[in-house]
Amino acid sequence: MATTTKTGQAFDRASLESVLKRRLFYTPSFEIYGGVSGLYDYGPPGCALQTNIVDAWRKHFVLEEDMLEVDCTMLTPHEVLKTSGHVDKFADWMCKDPKTGEIFRADHLVEDVLESRLKGDKEARGQKIEAKGEEDGKKKKKKVKEVKVVKLEDEVVKEYEETLAKIDNYNGEELGQLMKKHDIKNPATGGDLQPPVAFNLMFSTSIGPSSNLPGYLRPETAQGQFLTFQKLLEFNQQSMPFASASIGKSFRNEISPRAGLLRVREFLMAEIEHFVDPEGGKKHPRFEEVKDVELALLDRDVQLSGSTKVTRKPIGEAVASGLVDNETLGYFLARIQQFLEKIGIDKTKLRFRQHMANEMAHYAADCWDAELLTSYGWIECVGCADRSAYDLSVHAKKTGAPLMVREIRKEPLQIEEWVAEIDKKKFGPKFKKDGKTVETAVEALSQELREKLSLDLKNEGKISIAVPNVGDGKVELGSDLITIEKRSRVEHTREYIPNVIEPSFGIGRIFYALVEHSYWTREGDEARGVLSFPPTIAPTKVLLVPLSSHPDFKPLVKRLSHKLRAIGVSNRVDDSNASIGKRYSRNDELGTPLGITVDFQSVQDNTFTLRDRDSTKQVRSTEEKICTAIKNIVEGVETWEQVSKRLPAFEGQQLED
The missing domain is CATH 3.30.40.230 (Herpes Virus-1)
Structure with missing residues (x-):
């Protein structure tokens, strides 16, 4: 699929991949042994970029949404993933x-x-x-x-x-x-x-020296969060709704890994489990803040008609029409888009695609994928699923653990219900070994059926109910064995299993899509690649460039580097013999957004030039003002355009070549 860069140029994947490997963003694992498909190592700039993406994710979600972060083990016993359905269906x-x-x-x-x-x-x-x-x-x-x-x-x-x-x-x-x-x-x-x-797709292993406890490397971080739900609820003082979050490695034994970082066997995930009361219609208290955010939506009906045409509409409208199932799901779709835009994803290359019936995960009630357009086509980078109450329900049923919420009702609830009671003294001798099975069948009778059977019991003195695997599948119960009558009770507490909305982020895929969306070359000089990462997530924020190797420059460079690190700004020095233009050019490939030139005027009056990566324009000012401007740009307080309006433009020596 043909794609273009931010400047409208035809995208050249070979050129970008050459930059990424040459600048050590990532490299194939075990390469000197021939490599293993689907496994990659991140180099220094790749590690820094990934760390900054995760840091931005933490601030955007965990901090702003007051989530409870956990770090669960990657080794998972077979029984856990058997219960969750992964052993049979993943x-x-x-x-x-x-x-x-x-x-x-x-x-x-x-x-x-x-x-x-x-x-x-x-x-x-x-x-x-x-x-x-x-x-x-x-x-x-x-x-x-x-x-x-x-x-x-x-x-x-x-x-x-x-x-x-x-x-x-x-x-x-x-x-x-x-x-x-x-x-x-x-x-x-x-x-x-x-x-x-x-x-x-799961990697199997065994836990312990005797190998008698089978297990897997986790395929997702979600299950650990579900299993700690009760403890998290207690930590949160029994308050609902709340969300947990986890960032960590997951593993999938891909059949045929391809497309570089987009399909790998070991990858970093960031997942959220937002626990919500299903009785409240899955409302979200902050939905009003995002209801006007416009999304590009590709729903399942359009796909089934054989089309991929998206509809752009505000998320509030999509939820109101039922296209997106509920407010909480819609809220996170909008927040996902805001996060992706914040880290530098091109909004015109983002869409949300709804899952069709056959691809829906076994637990999902509704699911939308945030897909990003790359040279490989549309790639799923974030999944946002309504997992209903599936996970907590199956784990509670398997273990007997109380994975539920108990809360005091604001007003006591008057309940009228049909109650079926058996005479256990007569019941045991009558049915012997089948007694428990018959009793379970009685307990499972619906309210509607109990009402009907009460009339049969009153009129005929007996009833017949279905009990599989006992006799001919039906059991007759007389009025001496069972009574069915309508009773009233007052309920002061309520018990329920929360539903879960799960946004799940593939950090490696976001990493690669971001790199593609950020890459371009300067007009007339296509050999000079540029990665236009936002300053907040760029691997290195500032390049320090002394004009030459003159000894008077060294103390200024050292002082600037120390001062920038003291205010939390990463920087590196390039004092090689290459021209300043070439030094800036090779750091443009690393995505470094800002550069400081130290020259002879700096020695005289302690002023420096500050260069912008994308425009190559420069301003000149004092050390204090330059450092303040850098800090503001890196923290997102100011843009280059704002800084360049208040600091004097530098029109002197031409530093680019």
Whole structure:
């Protein structure tokens, strides 16, 4: 998919990836041993950028929303993930080439092949298409993926486009049918593929030296938060609603990792579990603050019609119309967009896509993904799901733990209900070993059925109820064994299992999308890449550049560096022999937003020039004013435009070359 930079240039992925690897933002893990697909190490600027993204996330959510942060273990016993449903349901569909042994993820294979055919159709029709460039080893040459130039029938093009719009909604059997229908084979060999089968994505392990406690590396950070719910509720003084948050590594054994940092096997997640009372309609007390935030929404009905056209509307309107299920879910969608914009994501490359039925997680009542447009297409970077009461319910049922809220009612509640009572002295001898099963069936009778059975008992002196696995599946109870009557009671307390709204952030994917959205090159000098990170999250905030190696500059540089660090501003010195323009240029690649030049005038009057990365414009002022301006820009108090209006412009020596 062709994308452009912020300046309207055609995006060159090969150029960006060369910068990222050369400047050590990240590198393949175990590279000298040949590497392992889906595993990457972050270098110094990558670590700093990731840390700053997480720090911004903490401030935006944990601090501002007063969340309770926890750090739970990554090792998870089998029984926990069996109860949560991950052991049985946390899977993707894979297919295998029986001759070569090559494994493919079925939905990605169908997607790639159909997109390739559509590109061939466009080329055959004379439409301009952009080939994706990739860096080939150490040689900077472009490899163009071969696209077979074939003109397709109009109805075939329409069918392909509709299939791609619904690709996330197909199950394994349907993907197999698509592969058969569209004659999809191994792209490399043309060999036949076996039908898709489910592959569980969790890494299994064992806990303890005897290996008798099976476990997994967690696939998400959520389960630890659910299991500590009762303790968090107590810590929060039994007050509802509240939210917990967790930041940590998760692991998924991806079938065929691809697209660099976008699909990896070990990754950093930041997840929120917002516990809410379902009886209140899942209202949010701060919804009014965000109701006018406009979002680009792609709902499930539009996708099922074969379209990917988004609708832009305020979140308040989307919630009011029922498009977004409730206020709390809508509130977090708006807050997610605000966070992504704050760290530098291009708003025009952001949309929220609603999950379709087949792709909905087993626990979700509604779910929207924040997707970011990259050169790889639209990539899910944040999921925001209404998990209902699923997780707390299944863990409470399995363990007997009271994962619920008990609260005093403001006004006592008068309740009238039909009560069924059995005579246990007669019941045991009558049913013997089946007594407990029959008793459980009686307790499970609904209020409506109890009312009807009370009339039968009164008129006929007996009733018949369904009890599976006992006799012929029905049991007859006489009035000597059971009574059913309407009674009143007053309830002073209420017990309920909270529902959960869960925003889940893939930090690595956000990291990569941010890098793509921030990258551009200067007009007329395409070799000079620039990463326009916002100052708040840039890996290094200030570059200190002495004009030359003259000894008079060293004490000034040292003093400036110390002063900036004292006010919490990261900086680095480049006193190499390269020209000032080249020194600034290579730090533009690192995303450093500001630069201070130390020259001979600095020695004379203690004034310095301050350079802006994006515009390359400069101002000149005293050390104190320059440091204050830097601190304000880095903390988001002022912008460069505001600083440049109040500090004198520097029009002297040309420092760029």
